[in-house]
Amino acid sequence: MANINIIDIIAVLMMGTSFAVFGLRQYRHSVLAYALQTLLLVAIFLALYTKYGTHELLAWSVTAFIIKVVCVPLYLMRLIKKLNLVVEDEPVGGFFISPVVALSFSLAVAMMFYKVFIHFSIFKDVLPLFAASFIFMMGIFGFILRTSFIKQILSYCLFENGIHLSLALMAYTSHELVEVGILTDAVFAVIIMSILAKRFYASYGSLDTSKAVNLRG
Amino acid sequence: MDFVYLLLQLVSAIVVAPLFDGISRKLRAKFQSRIGPSIFQTYYDIYKLLKRGRTKSSSTSYIYQVSPYLLFICAAAMFCALPITYGAQSAPLSQFSDIFVLLYLGALFRFIFIVAGIDTANPFAGVSASREGTIGFYTEEVAVICLIVVMMGTGSTSLSYISSLVQEGSYGYAVPSFSIASTAFLWVMYVETGRKPYDLAEAEQELQEGVLGEFCGKDFAIIDIAILLKQMTVLGFFLVIFMPWAGLVDNPILSLIIFLAEIGFLYVMGVFIDNFGPRFTINKGMKRTMLFALAISCTSLALYIMGI
């Protein structure tokens, strides 16, 4: 019983952190929130491992910890420092409205999705599944509503986390190479996006991607 | 032998045509309380023209030179297409006396008329050439609608065959569409003779015959004859289809005489309409009067289509 509670609690905490990643104005805080969330993710892996005794999850939690809790946030921190940025620009709909919209829509979509997922999932835990789709949707809404490039990188990381969680819940039995492949992609994506962010900053003078509307029609 | 009769038919028509014209001129003069010319005046006119010298406009080309003869050929051939001295049994000529041959020879006449008018570069000639074409546009479809009824009713386009059918009485006024068509057709043929309210045949420089403004001398004489012949042909066209009584006589010469008399009668009667009607501008005239003809012909066609 206690274990279930722990997993549920962690899941709720993850949802909270994802909201924080999305909503916090300062980049540093966002990145820290992300790191925290990933830590919670690792915690869920471990909890699931202890609960169900699946060895794959242990290996996953280790790789995830190294890559996503340590490397990626550090890299992003370095990027923020290099670009000398503190606060993000005004997102679509303003700082207040945008998280609310994202939150409500994500909740709605997640409500819809998790019922479907529970149908197939190997683990029949409701809350983690809900959290997975919620985090994923928060990530997507990060792209839809946030205009800051760094925020978008973080959004990418967010939905990546969501997928990771659902992967752990629904397909943990798959080949280890799968996990490696997906994680490698994620890391490379973050690296490439940050290189692009630097270039973007160099040519546009800010990270506001809503300025990038030269190509249209 | 058929050809000899045909030649006779043609020559006699040429010979008597000026006479009819003279009579109608005399009659018109009487209506207008004038003494008027002698009934042989048209002969004198033609003879005088033959003796006159000629001028031509500097713009003219070969068309000007050949058009009188071409016009004459067309008119004469049209007249030959009327089966008067020959009938359906004459093998070679019945292949010639065809409704469409007649209509398209008329079209050829019109074509040359227009081209000749444009060739002279005379402003009047040009205008009247245009009017000639316009009148053709108006009359042709009414004529053809009437003829459709006849052609489809008899199942043939051969004039000699149609007139023999009507003579025998196996097809004729008992058919309502036929009788209605005859009215409209007579109207169209009257228009084709070039009289008021559509035209004034004897007044040169008027409407259609402005084309002839630059013609003179013997050329003009030939055109005159051609036009007279054409007028007779269109009336004869009516007679051959709708009143082919001349053909009832077996003797070709006798039937020719009856036929010419009939044409003469119609020709002279035309003066009555001619003299009492008003004159319109071409578009107005056509719209006011041809619509009736069109309506009548369409009625007869509708009757035919419904099988009445």
Place this chain on the structure above:
Amino acid sequence: MDILLLILIIPFVCGVVMFLMPQKFQILQKVHVVLSICVSALLLSAVSKVVNGVQLSIFHNFIFLDSLGAIFLSLIAITGLLVNIYATTYMKWELEDGHINIKEVKNYFALSFIFTWTMSLSVLCNNIAFMWAAIEATTLASVFLVAVKNDKKSTESGYKYIVLCSIGLAFALYATILLYSAANGKIDGEAMLYTNLLANAANLDSMALKLVFIFALIGFGTKAGLAPTHTWLPDVHAEGPAPTSALLSGVLLKCAMLGLIRYYAVVANGVGFDFVQSIMIVSGTLTLFISAFFLIRQHNVKRMFAYHSIAHMGVIAFGLGVGGAIGLFAALFHCAAHSFTKALAFCSTGNIAKIYGTKDMTKMGSMIRIAPLTAVLFGIAICSLVGVPGFAIFVSEFLIFKAAAVDGKYILMGIFALALAIIFIADFSHFFLASFGKVEGKVEHNGEMKLSENLPLIALAILIVSFGIWQFDSFTFLLDESVKNIVKQ
């Protein structure tokens, strides 16, 4: 060593070798051509084995090459080779004009091998999750092929490319996870292998499969450029260098399509063809019409071709939607036909941009007099794109019509014909604008390119025409085999 293993290694090694080359254009050019030929020869030899009826697989079927993959692998080999050869010419011009520096050229060449490598990987993967990873990797590998320059537009296009493709592919990953969890335990053997899934598709839960297909459509559809998730495509194709656009449009889109086709096969065999066909019809029709209308007012030659890519992805989707053996055959044939055609089209825009110094077609004109060969090649590309008979694309469009007629789907024929007619008219008017009339702008390079520079283009043109009229038995064999695998009659 096994040939598949070689394919997994050699292109990557080539890329690394290119990185290590000295910064001298002459050397880079030669090495690039030689290595490209080697890689393509390798890929083609693998394909030839499949043509002879051998099914290749290694690592317990983790990596495999079936007839379906062989089609796409041969595209990577042939189109990739010709485009890579053209790329050396194009980069020479860019260097001469000072648009880029030698270091960027080197990186470009190196990355193009990595790109080829990731694409081959995506074709060869039997494991669907790994296939997904490979397709995502193609995006990552090609970002800097697109954003070669450091300017605003280039960066913007790279940004849109990576962001939108990543979002889209995230859904594809979801589809993968769902499929796996739906299949896990219900089928024998590893539940992530395509071959297993296809063989046991009938055992799977139909609701799950439907959901999977919808997610896959969004995911791979974004990458493949199906409307309305195509939005990144015109920007990226228009901004990248001509050879990159040729590669992206000619090969990459097809690889993404291959992903979709694999899901199509599994789902269709699970829940029946009706479901997937109707979804694909909707998607195809939408794509065709949206791109057709965008095409009409498109005066940028590369953007025009980009919208064409979308339109033709629509055609492929439509072919899959019409379905049946013939429809599938047509869709697969269209992948090949469009690959050659689009490669030629984009490469010829390289020539055109060189001649006029602009991509705006309203500023061109009279190309037929300035550079007749380029104009003819451009014309062949256009003719093929709009489906003029005698060129490759017509064959597949004809077959789609045939498939629809055989199934009695007459309304679909009408829709398809209408869309093609709009595309035809829009396109030819642009072609005439550029090729005939007077020069509206200025001419920067008055004259035809050298024949040696045009050789890859001519080769592509010959391919297009020969595929349009000639029947290649080995190719047809591959298509037939793949269709048989999917339709299973």
Place this chain on the structure above:
Amino acid sequence: MQTIYTLFLLASLLSLALYKKPLLAQKVGFGLASVISLYAAVFFFSNFDETLIWKLPGNFISLPQFRLDSVGMFFSFLVSFIAFAVSLFSFDYAKFYEKKANLAVFASLFNAFILSMLLVIASDNVFSFMLLWEIMTLISALLILINDGEGASKNVMIYLGIAQIGASCLMVALIIMASIAGTFEFSKFDHLEMGMGMSITLFSLLLIGLGSKAGMFPFHVWLPIAYCQCPSNASALMSGVMIKVALFAFIKFSLLLPQFAYFGYILLTMGALSCIFGIIYALVSNDYKASIAYSSCENVGIIFLGLGGAFYGLGTNSPIIALIGFIAAFFHILNHAVFKSLLFMLSGNVFTATNTRDMDALGGLHKKMPITSIIFFVTALSICALPPLNGFASEWIVYKTMVIGGIEEGASSRFFFSLAIIALSITGAMAIMAFSKVYGAIFLGVARDTKCVEEAKEVSFSRLLPLGLLASLCVGFGLFMNDVVSILSKIVLTIIPQTSVSTYGFISMPIIVMVMVLCSILPFIFLYLLKANNKEVRVTDPWACGFIYNKNMQIGSNSFTGDIRKALSFLLKHEQEIKLDGYFSKVVYTKKTHDLFWEKLYAPVIDMVMLIADKIGIFQNGRTNLYAGYILIYLCLVLIFGYYYL
């Protein structure tokens, strides 16, 4: 048969190979074309009764087989014969386009065009037919572009656009037919089983597909645009024979369908409309080439009337109507090929001499180009269907068909056939006006714009020779009408159920001519007998009511049609502009007639598409956030669609 095709291919390639020497290429290309097409004409003519089959070796897609039966032979003969005349004409004419395009390309395209037409006729497979059909279209489009210039690409686009719409319809129809037949070879298509609705739908699709290429109403809008843009020899080929190829295909495919009387009615209606609208626009246009082009629409209408009768006959199992109808159609196809190509070549002569297409600038050209003028006169008579020329001969048979068809019981057949006759007669009346105007305005009177006509001179002999040849055919086909008919009836009998009846009372053209000759003697006898004045003719200025004559007084092509324009104002849309500045200055009066169907039928559709194309850009406005939103929205929509509708 394959030798001919190969030879054309070689000629085309050879002339392209001489790319660097355009003048030589012109001589070689067109010379070869004329020789080969003469050989081809002889070959096809001598094999009228045979069916030749030829399979293309090699592994081509769907293994194309080429097959020529009697009808195919006839059309192949037509193509190659007209091609012979036109290429002979081009031998000298093409030089005029030296500055506009490379003559080697011109010659090569010309050869390829002939080849493609011949192959279209022979192809016996849906795939190869569509392939060759579109290639034919494309080559003709390129031929139009030989005369590259202002607005050329737009004009070609209109042509190609309509052709493409047609080709789509055609392809859909053929593929449906093939899928019903279960084979792609036309020769194995017999007995397609389908209901009436399907059959009529397919028939309509075929009619749109092939009629649009043939210039049928309402697809006629491309005719004046494309033909005016085209070099005259190419337009001669296009109008003379390409249209016929479309008609051939139409006849061939429609015969494969189950026959119904409705086919006849559809054809009669479309034919009648084409006739009337074609000739109205031919009448009012001021550009002689446009006039000639519009008259193609008219003539195609006449051919459709003949075909309408024929299909009616097939649908109602009355072989005699079918026989006469097909003879009428084939005869008019033959005649139209002759006089329309002739007219276009003549217009090429006029254009090279004067460099203008505006009839209000021309006039009095007869004095400069007498032979061209006389040939034009004969052709004009022929196209107006005046006896005793060939146009009349075929039109008479068309009339005959209509009359025989109208005798049938049943109101609908009577109605449609009467309608057809009326249309044809109106057409006849207007054609006379149209072509007397064209001839008069170009060749007669005084030059309206002296600058244009001053430099004009008669063209070379090599250009006049083919014209003379075709003109003599105009006369010959008319005179020997019955012989032509008996040859045609042999061909026609291969495609319709055998009929033993052959006693149809045709007119006899020799007798008409004989009577006319007889009549022509009369005036001379008459003049001789009455001793007419034969003195030298005095030359003066034309009479002008006593004013000094001015060349602007004569009637122009615009004012000539004034009355009829007024009468038809409900059908014609014109723009009238009168510029008056000051009392004493010259009045500038311009009048332009627009094609009603372009404005009412095509322009709105084009505008709407353009509007959508303009507005759709909003969708792609560059905002990445929005694009990301699309993905999500689309996902939701597809989920809804997938879950609730499937």
